[in-house]
Amino acid sequence: MTTGIRLTRTLYEHMLGDLRRPHEHAYERVGFVSAKVANISGEHALVLLTEYWPVLDGQYIPDPYSGARINSAAIREAMQRALDTSDGIFHVHMHEGRGKPGFSTMDAEETPRIVAGLRIAAPEAAHGMLLLSGNHCTACVWLPGAEEPVTPAKVSVVGYPIALLV
Amino acid sequence: MSDERFSRQSFLGEDSQPIFERAVVAVAGLGGGGSHVVQQLAHIGFLNYVIYDPDVVEDSNLNRLIGATEQDAAGAVPKIDVARRIITGLRPRARVDAFRCRWQENVGPLHRADLIFGCVDGFSERRELEAFARRSLAPLLDVGMDVHRVGDEPPRMGGQVILSMPGGPCMFCMGFLNERNLAREGERYGAAGGRPQVVWPNAILASTAVGIAIDLLTDWTRSLRETVYMSYDGNKSTVQPHIRLQYLSEVACPHYPLSMVGDPVMRWSLSTEAEASIR
Numbered sequence: 498m499t500t501g502i503r504l505t506r507t508l509y510e511h512m513l514g515d516l517r518r519p520h521e522h523a524y525e526r527v528g529f530v531s532a533k534v535a536n537i538s539g540e541h542a543l544v545l546l547t548e549y550w551p552v553l554d555g556q557y558i559p560d561p562y563s564g565a566r567i568n569s570a571a572i573r574e575a576m577q578r579a580l581d582t583s584d585g586i587f588h589v590h591m592h593e594g595r596g597k598p599g600f601s602t603m604d605a606e607e608t609p610r611i612v613a614g615l616r617i618a619a620p621e622a623a624h625g626m627l628l629l630s631g632n633h634c635t636a637c638v639w640l641p642g643a644e645e646p647v648t649p650a651k652v653s654v655v656g657y658p659i660a661l662l663v
Numbered sequence: 664m665s666d667e668r669f670s671r672q673s674f675l676g677e678d679s680q681p682i683f684e685r686a687v688v689a690v691a692g693l694g695g696g697g698s699h700v701v702q703q704l705a706h707i708g709f710l711n712y713v714i715y716d717p718d719v720v721e722d723s724n725l726n727r728l729i730g731a732t733e734q735d736a737a738g739a740v741p742k743i744d745v746a747r748r749i750i751t752g753l754r755p756r757a758r759v760d761a762f763r764c765r766w767q768e769n770v771g772p773l774h775r776a777d778l779i780f781g782c783v784d785g786f787s788e789r790r791e792l793e794a795f796a797r798r799s800l801a802p803l804l805d806v807g808m809d810v811h812r813v814g815d816e817p818p819r820m821g822g823q824v825i826l827s828m829p830g831g832p833c834m835f836c837m838g839f840l841n842e843r844n845l846a847r848e849g850e851r852y853g854a855a856g857g858r859p860q861v862v863w864p865n866a867i868l869a870s871t872a873v874g875i876a877i878d879l880l881t882d883w884t885r886s887l888r889e890t891v892y893m894s895y896d897g898n899k900s901t902v903q904p905h906i907r908l909q910y911l912s913e914v915a916c917p918h919y920p921l922s923m924v925g926d927p928v929m930r931w932s933l934s935t936e937a938e939a940s941i942r
Binding site: 535 | 801
């Protein structure tokens with residue numbers, strides 16, 4: 498079974514634009530994007546990203562040793578949205594530059610804990626992590642019921658033009 | 664295969680061949696229009712196909728079905744086999760997921776498609792395919808032609824290429840689909856004879872659609888930034904933007920909001936009164 502992620506170019510550029518905004522003390526910005534699924538039991542599952550919202554400026558915790566650290570209020574909001582809508586939620590942030598970005602040690606340790614909470618709030622949905630660069634991305638997807646995350650075979654930006662990332 | 668094969672299309676960009684080889688293209692309907700599409704995609708270098716058609720080659724197809732032979736008609740060869748033959752003849756290592764059925768009967772593989780060519784007959788078929796494409800966030804290129812007889816006048820030949828881009832105007836927004844023509848579906852799509860179809864308008868329309876697809880994937884013109892609805896006038900041999908584009912609303916498509924993508928989810932909830940009565 499393979500997995501693909503799709504989002505519109507409008508959403509993609511909106512996320513990039515938001516995540517590039519400077520923050521008073523955080524080096525990076527963080528946001529969340531909601532996700533629906535299609536063909537979840539088929540050979541190629543689709544995760545469809547639909548709506549992005551940024552972590553508010555006041556929800557970052559000053560931490561000189563990390564790119565960004567968000568507080569419990571930001572996480573609670575994401576979990577509440579998952580609970581209210583039953584949609585999946587993806588944690589999204591950006592490493593500036595071009596080429597395929599890589600999750601940092603902190604990304605790999607901390608973000609799955611957030612995703613674990615989201616999976617409890619909406620267990621029938623797909624949740625995950627999305628890391629953008631200027632022209633590429635890396636993602637991890639936890640499909641419903643799966644113990645381990647999967648790497649999507651393709652991340653497609655749909656619009657003018659189409660971009661097939663990953 | 665020599666490296667020279669695609670050298671003449673290098674103007675499409677240095678990343679163009681890898682894009683073509685990575686993209687998954689779907690073609691629903693392998694008749695007059697779809698057969699042109701698969702031929703061109705194979706020539707360009709695409710390697711991953713999902714194709715659907717339930718029919719076999721008949722003698723009446725041979726005036727327009729690209730790649731079909733008299734032997735195919737005599738042997739009632741499935742149209743998917745003709746398409747597969749074209750593709751693998753040019754790209755032996757292509758992956759061709761071919762289904763001898765309507766796409767609705769085996770929709771799973773269609774989820775792989777990065778781009779869908781709709782070469783189907785009828786407004787209802789178009790509506791269903793567009794609804795699927797919107798739910799799965801896949802761009803859809805609709806291709807079709809028809810011929811109408813108007814009294815004693817010469818027949819009027821027309822056609823369209825429509826790009827239905829998720830998030831943008833749909834075929835309802837563009838006025839191509841409407842309740843009236845869906846209600847009239849029982850009538851023939853074209854009015855002159857038994858579904859008149861000839862090879863050259865199919866070629867023009869399919870080529871136009873393929874060209875739009877290539878631009879979408881490579882951005883080689885750096886100018887394709889908005890809705891495409893091309894109108895073909897077969898009597899005048901012209902292809903031009905449909906006048907309806909001038910009247911498109913700037914409001915987001917109300918027929919396929921992004922909140923409705925994905926598989927339908929059933930949620931049951933009781934009204935307050937019903938819940939109280941159960942207690």
